[in-house]
Amino acid sequence: MPEPAPFAQVPLGQAPFAYDGLDRVMHERARLSLLTSLAAHPKPLAFADLKQLCGLTDGNLSRHLGVLEEAGLVEIHKGYEGRRPLTTCRLTQAGRERFVAYLAVLERVVRDAAEAARQGEGEPTPRPA
Amino acid sequence: MPEPAPFAQVPLGQAPFAYDGLDRVMHERARLSLLTSLAAHPKPLAFADLKQLCGLTDGNLSRHLGVLEEAGLVEIHKGYEGRRPLTTCRLTQAGRERFVAYLAVLERVVRDAAEAARQGEGEPTPRPA
DNA sequence: TCAGTGTACTTTGCATTGGAAAGCTGATGC
DNA sequence: GCATCAGCTTTCCAATGCAAAGTACACTGA
Numbered sequence: 001m002p003e004p005a006p007f008a009q010v011p012l013g014q015a016p017f018a019y020d021g022l023d024r025v026m027h028e029r030a031r032l033s034l035l036t037s038l039a040a041h042p043k044p045l046a047f048a049d050l051k052q053l054c055g056l057t058d059g060n061l062s063r064h065l066g067v068l069e070e071a072g073l074v075e076i077h078k079g080y081e082g083r084r085p086l087t088t089c090r091l092t093q094a095g096r097e098r099f100v101a102y103l104a105v106l107e108r109v110v111r112d113a114a115e116a117a118r119q120g121e122g123e124p125t126p127r128p129a
Numbered sequence: 130m131p132e133p134a135p136f137a138q139v140p141l142g143q144a145p146f147a148y149d150g151l152d153r154v155m156h157e158r159a160r161l162s163l164l165t166s167l168a169a170h171p172k173p174l175a176f177a178d179l180k181q182l183c184g185l186t187d188g189n190l191s192r193h194l195g196v197l198e199e200a201g202l203v204e205i206h207k208g209y210e211g212r213r214p215l216t217t218c219r220l221t222q223a224g225r226e227r228f229v230a231y232l233a234v235l236e237r238v239v240r241d242a243a244e245a246a247r248q249g250e251g252e253p254t255p256r257p258a
Numbered sequence: 259t260c261a262g263t264g265t266a267c268t269t270t271g272c273a274t275t276g277g278a279a280a281g282c283t284g285a286t287g288c
Numbered sequence: 289g290c291a292t293c294a295g296c297t298t299t300c301c302a303a304t305g306c307a308a309a310g311t312a313c314a315c316t317g318a
Binding site for chain 2: 275276277278279280283284285286
């Protein structure tokens with residue numbers, strides 16, 4: 001029987017605080033940390049360096065790098081230094097661009113929120129209705 | 130006694146990019162959005178208002194509010210407006226404080242990252258070694 | 259030459275999570 | 289009095305983060 005969908009909970013109109021620009025891939029502590037590290041170092045960084053810079057375990061780093069590579073944000077190069085494996089990693093151009101765009105959104109979020117927090121700052125606890 | 134690691138190319142502090150202060154409860158798009166909305170409005174906000182402000186579905190809103198309440202960041206009051214149920218929500222004092230602290234960390238992250246991104250900006254694609 | 263330790267990652271396992279859909283409850287309309 | 293709607297809650301599933309275990313190779317000492 002053709003009836004209108006009973007579950008139409010569509011987010012309508014404007015949703016001023018819906019931060020769509022906060023890409024899940026980048027909006028994640030570990031990966032945010034990785035991206036910042038990589039952005040700060042124009043030369044490729046080694047696995048071990050990233051691990052230390054970001055305070056991650058081997059497993060987590062491996063996983064997160066995989067996610068970032070999958071998303072096209074970083075390039076991973078597996079080679080050797082002498083006879084030891086050496087994995088290095090750098091931001092792609094697109095990665096840098098997307099990261100910058102993400103940061104712009106995040107900056108806006110911080111400003112919005114800080115202002116919001118300032119507004120209600122001195123407020124006494126509003127009486128519960 | 131084993132030698133210290135022979136590779137120390139990068140001036141590493143502890144883990145300069147490990148953003149421990151980014152509390153998972155708050156560092157989440159939907160909840161960040163909710164907290165900002167609540168911070169911006171000193172008076173309690175209704176379920177339906179939050180839903181629109183943050184562009185969330187009923188189910189998601191319910192869930193995220195639950196998480197925030199569990200964490201002690203918000204207080205939820207379930208009452209009636211006339212005969213219709215009306216759920217309202219506001220930041221607790223602790224919630225406001227923790228949110229402000231989180232924002233301070235986030236602000237620092239943004240500054241770090243923006244600076245990092247600026248540094249490597251004009252760089253040509255570094256050739257893989 | 260071969261156990262043992264170390265380095266450099268990867269893979270696996272698991273509990274948690276976010277989100278869509280379905281469910282529930284009571285009020286209102288027909 | 290049955291159907292519909294408003295206002296939330298609960299369920300279900302795929303995806304995720306994280307830790308622990310695993311793999312592979314190099315180097316050291318007996």
